[in-house]
Amino acid sequence: MDHMKTMDRLKKRAEFLAVAGGPRASRRGFVLQKRSPRAEEADRPARIGYTVTKKMGNSPERNRIRRRLREAIRIAGGEHAAVGTDYVLVGRRAALSQPFELLVADLISGFDALQRPTPASRPKARGKETARQPGQATHPKDVNDDR
Helix, strand or coil: CCCCCCCEECCCHHHHHHHHCCCEEECCCEEEEEECCCHHHCCCCCEEEEECCHHHCCHHHHHHHHHHHHHHHHHHHHHHCCCCCEEEEEECCHHHHCCHHHHHHHHHHHHHHHHCCCCCCCCCCCCCCCCCCCCCCCCHHHCCCCC
């Protein structure tokens, strides 16, 4: 049997947690999460982790979801994944019934969506920079109407 190894795997819980904080692309059959490489990791191949929760069904169904995702990665992941990046595929139940060609197309579009630069988000307000005046309503529903 000829097995082509396309990507290394994530195996430790800490690696999965590190990826969970990054950007994500939701698709019908899965959620693709990404962690960008650090400077010292930029030359290593991309790595991928697979997870399917117990909510998705019994063990044969979860294993089938995982096998379909692994095969989709084998077909399309090597050429679309960014070098040095960690990815996690969170399987969904729809991956069982979705035609395999669409699953691969969704995977490619997920990789492409995560490689696009994200627009600069506005800075979050920290602390109480906008102090409320005494008696000022904080929400429109808090206004006391005397009807």
